[in-house]
Amino acid sequence: MGKKIWINAGETSGDLHGGKLMEAIAAIAPDTEFCGMGGQEMRAKGLDAVLRVEDLSVMGFTEVFGKLFDILKMLRKIKHELAQRKPDAVILIDAPEFNFRVAKYAYNLGIPVYYYISPKLWAWRTGRAKFIAKHVKRLFSILPFEVEFYRQFNMEIDYIGNPLVDVIDWASIDHITPEKNKIGILPGSRKKEIEALMPQFSRAASIMVQENPELEFHCIQAPGISQERLRELWTSPVPLQIHSPENRYSFMRSCLMLIAASGTVTLESALVGTPTLITYQLSKLTFFLGTKIIKVPYVGLPNLIMNREVFPELLQEDANGDVVAQRALAWINTTGKLDAIRKDLEVLRSKVGKPGAANRAAKLIIEDLSK
Incomplete structure (x- = not known):
């Protein structure tokens, strides 16, 4: 009989x-049943979605309070469903602030917990490593420098390579050359970050076009964010073309450069090979609290992997239209600068591992559950 996995x-x-x-687990064990919390991709792969990922779209300490009632309701639902369904395993993906509570529920019910895309505890909250050591059976890391950090807490951790290597279809994009005046805008996937950054990106566009009227601005629309909302937040008279997320890697590759919200997308843009300005704005309180406990020199994943600043990080006050425009124009106007960054990104691509991350994790999980 097939295993039932809560993911x-x-x-x-x-x-x-x-x-x-x-998909990788189903290829090894086709009779596996999946239930849990997911979005469009997971539902398309057969997830019995008890909860939708689209309903949890917050970031930061203070931003969470606005949705606290909804979050607690979702957690109560998960606790109830785990007790009722008694799955053979729980797989958690990133999102530690939410998923740690799920780990505790599963552990208390005697259900083994696997953490795919291990939480970035090395960046902050290292004290919580003890929580993982107790509640999580096995960790799967997608960043090469994480393994050493987690092993000091005697955890079972496997570096499986980065799943983005599998998601990006290299053969279909590597031949694409950047278009001379095409600037890509990636304002994030969370409402709060888009509302903070989009007006600043539009101000940057106004300034940049004054110096170079041939520049064109293109935006990728994140799932769950409407075009109407993006246009409302784009306060510049400079035209903005909005594209759906389906072919985003070809889109990124075709851009001269990108201006993006910090997050997974900046690692995607680095792997695709497009120079990117990393930006972020949080509430003043969240940022203040973050500076007290964050223990890493960079926020951008490409910079953390390379252990140096490959992409500039424009955070808080620096994530404003004037600074963004100034940094973007400096790149565009310096002969050979963008080409040099692209060369650097080839090194980064070689550091993130070979394809097959999901397959390696799936094999280890199924082997573990078969013991």
Whole structure:
């Protein structure tokens, strides 16, 4: 009889990876049943979605309070469903603030917990590593530098490579050359970050077009975010073309450069090979609290992997239209600068591992459950 697996993604990037992992598990054990919390990708792969990832789209300490009632309701629902369904395993994908509670429920019910895309505890909250050591049976890491950090807590951790290597169809994009005046805008997938950054990106566009009227601005629409809302937040008279997310890697590759919200998308843009300005704005309180406990020199994944600043990080006050425009124009106007960054990104691509991350994790999970 097939195994029943509860799989929990807390955001859209986790949904993408969750879909690939479900596909890989189903290829090895076709009679596996999946239930849990996911988005479009996971539902398309046969997830019995008790909860939708689209309903949990918050970030930061203070931002969470606005949705606290909804979050607690979702957690109560998961606790109830785990007790009723008694799955053979729980797989958690990233989103530690939410998923740690799910890990505790599963552990208390005696259900083994696997963490796919291990939480970034090395960046902050290292004290919570003890929680994982107790509640999680096995961790799967997608960033090469994480393994050493987690092993000091005597955890079972496997570096499986980065699943983005599988998601990106290299053969279909590597021949694409950047278009001279095409600037890509990636304002994020969470409402709060889009509302903070989109007006600043539109101001940057106004400034950049004054110096170079031939520049064109293109935006990728994240799942669950309407074109209407993006246009409302684009306050510049400069035209903005909006594209659906389906062919986003070809889109990224075709851009001269990108201006993006910090997150998984900046690692995607690095792997695709397009120079990117990383931006982020949080509430003043969240940022203040973050500076007190975050223990890493960078926020951008490409910079953390390379252990140096490959992509500039424009955070808080620096994530404003004037600074963004100034940095973008400096790149565009410096001969050879963008080409040099693209060369650097080839090194980064070689560091993230070979294809097959989801397959390796699926094999280890199924082997573990068969013991």
